[in-house]
Amino acid sequence: MDFNQNYFEIFQLPVAFDLDVDELATRYRQLQASVHPDKFASATEHEKRLSLQWATQINGAYDTLRSDLARAIYLLELNDVHIEENPQLAPDFLMAQIELREQLDEIGEADVLDGSDGSLAKLETFKKEVNQHLGDYRSEFAAAYPDDVPVAQMAVYKLQFLGTLRASADKLEEKLLDY
Numbered sequence: 001m002d003f004n005q006n007y008f009e010i011f012q013l014p015v016a017f018d019l020d021v022d023e024l025a026t027r028y029r030q031l032q033a034s035v036h037p038d039k040f041a042s043a044t045e046h047e048k049r050l051s052l053q054w055a056t057q058i059n060g061a062y063d064t065l066r067s068d069l070a071r072a073i074y075l076l077e078l079n080d081v082h083i084e085e086n087p088q089l090a091p092d093f094l095m096a097q098i099e100l101r102e103q104l105d106e107i108g109e110a111d112v113l114d115g116s117d118g119s120l121a122k123l124e125t126f127k128k129e130v131n132q133h134l135g136d137y138r139s140e141f142a143a144a145y146p147d148d149v150p151v152a153q154m155a156v157y158k159l160q161f162l163g164t165l166r167a168s169a170d171k172l173e174e175k176l177l178d179y
Helices: 021-035 045-066 068-078 091-114 116-144 149-176
Strands: none
Touching: 021 045, 045 068, 068 149, 091 116, 091 149, 116 149
């Protein structure tokens, strides 16, 4: 195995945003089985170290490729495009994010007044809307990459925003369900 391979090469998959995650999982299990440190218990120290390094590399590659957002960022990085900490985003997108955040906050505040049943129903509707936006931005990235990298990069920023909002919605759901 070659430590200079990109993550797609490790799994022998085409370098692309759209990939078969079931195939990725199958190849991950096969690779992990072949390099798992337990298989090298009686090997030399050098072989044990290589096994551990490969297992770590495979885990990192799998974690990156199985996540749409992480995979999109990685694809951009393969093209020497790096995600900025504070990107310039369109004002209408930012206003929409503020409105969604306020809507989520209102759902959380309504729980105190109305009880969790009403809030859970509103939260479910909210999460469907956020998931729709996430799907739209995934499609936007897939359509733009690799031909229009600036548009693909903007789609990543949008995915980051919505991913954070989705994580907040999931936390609110856990709170409402007393997890």
